[in-house]
Amino acid sequence: MRISVSSDMDEPVARSLVTELRSRGHEVLTHGALKPGDNTRWAFCSEAAAREVAAGTSDQAVVCCWTGTGASIAANKVAGVRAALCTDAYTADGARRWNDANVLALSLRLTSEPLLREILDAWFGAQAGGDADDQENVAHVGRLDLGRTGP
Numbered sequence: 347m348r349i350s351v352s353s354d355m356d357e358p359v360a361r362s363l364v365t366e367l368r369s370r371g372h373e374v375l376t377h378g379a380l381k382p383g384d385n386t387r388w389a390f391c392s393e394a395a396a397r398e399v400a401a402g403t404s405d406q407a408v409v410c411c412w413t414g415t416g417a418s419i420a421a422n423k424v425a426g427v428r429a430a431l432c433t434d435a436y437t438a439d440g441a442r443r444w445n446d447a448n449v450l451a452l453s454l455r456l457t458s459e460p461l462l463r464e465i466l467d468a469w470f471g472a473q474a475g476g477d478a479d480d481q482e483n484v485a486h487v488g489r490l491d492l493g494r495t496g497p
Contacts, residue, residue: 350395352377354388392420418451425491435468442472
């Protein structure tokens with residue numbers, strides 16, 4: 347799987363994220379502080395990673411900033427992206443199952459290396475569920491991207 351990764355800071359957990367993804371066999375495209383000479387501001391590097399998902403050049407993305415909030419906000423401004431800020435494995439699992447999230451947002455401050463592995467295990471171990479209500483919610487979010495509302 348091709349995964350775009352962005353971080354606004356060159357923090358140990360961001361480097362561990364890239365290493366962990368590669369060790370799991372993923373191709374990793376880096377942005378921000380993880381790519382020399384790239385724009386390191388969270389809004390810009392998160393957008394770059396999210397745009398690759400929206401364009402289909404990456405299957406998923408992981409966006410990081412100090413709290414994860416700004417990275418998730420920026421990624422969610424890109425049509426077709428459903429970014430979820432996950433601080434634990436249960437939230438990561440639910441984001442994939444119930445929300446069909448395609449971008450994982452992480453906090454550089456709160457995420458330890460063991461927690462990072464747990465979150466990634468849950469994220470990659472889950473997939474979108476077949477519940478009709480969940481599917482309709484995801485479809486509605488897609489219509490919001492197009493400026494449409496209603497069923």
